[in-house]
């Protein structure tokens with residue numbers, strides 16, 4: 001089976017006044033469709049650079065990034081934007097919902113790229129909100145939703161166009177422990193239920209434990225965390 005995403009020997013070096021900074025060094029990563037991978041690591045280790053690279057927001061200095069088997073180095077800027085809109089979903093810590101729009105209207109937004117009729121876009125958005133357990137809040141505006149509900153709307157919006165890859169940057173950072181667990185379990189269910197490859201960057205080690213694999217970035221290098229038991233036993237944010 002073709003991996004949804006593959007990084008081969010990816011390096012990303014930033015130029016800074018103090019000299020070059022190797023934010024990613026020889027990173028190899030393969031994530032299959034339906035798999036959820038958590039990325040942990042201390043501040044400044046390279047997690048954002050890795051997410052930005054996977055999200056086609058940044059380019060490797062060297063190495064290869066294949067998305068759905070396609071070498072992304074060959075894409076023009078316009079093609080990268082198109083691929084990002086069609087094949088990648090993003091979830092952020094701060095939800096980023098549009099305040100005056102209902103949950104359905106927020107979730108339907110990414111479907112504008114597909115140019116289908118509004119009625120059809122809203123039907124798909126309603127179906128996706130049912131998938132994240134919000135079938136009873138279809139017409140709510142964000143200020144009337146709890147933090148966990150807002151993040152579930154944001155997740156629905158990120159998967160409504162059936163992306164190949166779902167990137168989540170601290171998706172539970174604004175949620176309490178219980179809701180964090182619910183949201184992470186939901187991301188795992190979505191992945192396992194014929195969903196996208198899911199990559200979750202998190203500081204929360206307890207949350208990371210719900211992923212199929214946990215990888216740690218340290219000084220730009222990626223390594224597998226094999227002692228999952230130790231991970232689960234460490235305090236959150238530790």
Ligand SMILES: Nc1ncnc2c1ncn2[C@@H]1O[C@H](COP(=O)(O)OP(=O)(O)OP(=O)(O)O)[C@@H](O)[C@H]1O
Pocket residue numbers: 014015016021022023041042043044045046047048049050
């Ligand atoms: N635009 C930039 N120019 C120069 N150096 C950069 C730039 N962006 C990031 N870096 C450096 O690259 C390294 C990796 O940064 P990155 O933001 O990927 O880390 P991170 O793990 O996401 O950190 P945090 O958890 O604090 O968000 C750091 O040393 C950072 O200072």
